[in-house]
Amino acid sequence: MSATRRLPPQRARRVVALGGGHGLAASLSALRLLPTDLTGVVTVADNGGSSGRLRDELGILPPGDLRMALAALCGDDQWGRTWADVLQHRFRTEGELHGHAVGNLLIAAVWERLGDHVAGLDLVGRLLGAQGRVLPMTSVPIEITAEVVMHDQPGELTTIRGQVEVASTDGDVVSVSLEPSDPPACPEAVEAILAADDVVIGPGSWFTSVIPNLLVPELRDALVRTSAKRVLVLNLANQPGETDGFTAETHLEVLAAHAPELDIDVVLADDRVVDETGSLDAMVKGLGGRLVRTPVATSPQSDQHDSLRLAAAFRRIFDELDDRGRGATGRW
Structure with missing residues (x-):
């Protein structure tokens, strides 16, 4: 994309971050360090x-x-x-x-x-x-319902209800849905997404914090229709009981299964979660975006994102999206 898309210096970048819990807090802690007009949309x-x-x-x-x-x-x-x-x-x-x-x-x-x-x-x-x-994300309390294959009942699907119960299940989560299935989106959240320059999704508990935002029909429609660039931040580690055994590719497969019409412009991943086979890069391109790899953890062994490193990554991504648009793999 032409550099003419770069925002005028007098206006802060309008950024919306979606998720919940510690993952959304990590994104917000980093984004507030940048010159942004920032909105968090919370599960x-x-x-x-x-x-x-x-x-x-x-x-x-x-x-x-x-x-x-x-x-x-x-x-x-x-x-x-x-x-x-x-x-x-x-x-x-x-x-x-x-x-x-x-x-x-x-x-x-x-x-x-x-x-x-x-x-x-x-x-x-x-x-x-x-x-x-x-x-x-919505004005009414919701429940998360999951279809789970329990470890002691292979081959059978069990329905589990409740965020805590899904997050701590002794099984493999296959899919999640909301009750009610079509909760009203917060109108201000929809407006913020449609007016945004960039939307950040993740990191966070994949099935109970990240995916639920994509299941609110009006929010999902806004995410599909917005002219904002969509940046997906992958987790640094799997969550016991919710994403045991997941690869980075599995996280993207789950997201695509729950919101197949949603394109992603950039997937941000720490080097340690990327398999050198190139399969993640290919999958990201299949979603319409590019893969950016850079260290964003507080330490090589940590499962927590570092605010300063994450802020630096966001800054570079935003600048490159202004100048280049989609289509290239980056490694900083």
Whole structure:
């Protein structure tokens, strides 16, 4: 693509990152270091821990992954670091507060007062000085349902319901779906995707954080229709109980099976997850994109993404997408 696509210097790049949990937090922590107008779109299917308890008791969206995304957007000054720590603090008591995160309770209280998910999250974001916006992928609580081949029942499919149950299954997940199957997308999330310059998908728990965003019909349609470039970030390690035995190629096969109409412009992978046979490169090209390989972990053995390395990778990818478009394999 011609270099004329490069954004004018006076406008921040509009970037939307989708996912949940620690994976989305990693992307947001890196992207906020760049000159971006940043929005996180968060999976809201958690049914365990503090989030699950508040969801059951108050009938609200599970706030935990939203809290983590907001904490990731806190600045590096004293105010930001202090509020990030406060949000993530969990009570340790012998009573009913045990295990609850302060941020979950804060978000729940603001929602109850305002009666609006988006307005509540925006208000909390302003309190924190968050360097971006956080939105739920849908306005209603959802359940994840998975078809699983249990290890003690080979050849038979078993249906498992619930995010925690799917993430910890003693079996091989074949596919996931949502209940309800067509939840209404958050309108602001759809608008952000359609207006974005770039959309980042992953990393994160593949079946319970990454794929669910692609199963909300209005979000998936927006991801297909947007003129934004789509960047997929692969995980550094498999998740026990959810993606045991997966290769990088398997992750892409799963994504393509759940959203076959979705093209990907760039797949970002750490060198250690790439098989030198070239099969991943071929699969990425089959999705319409190119493979970029670069170290993005905190250390060679770590399964955590390093914010600075990931930010540098995003910067180079965005610049190359402006200048080159699709079609070439990169190794930095």
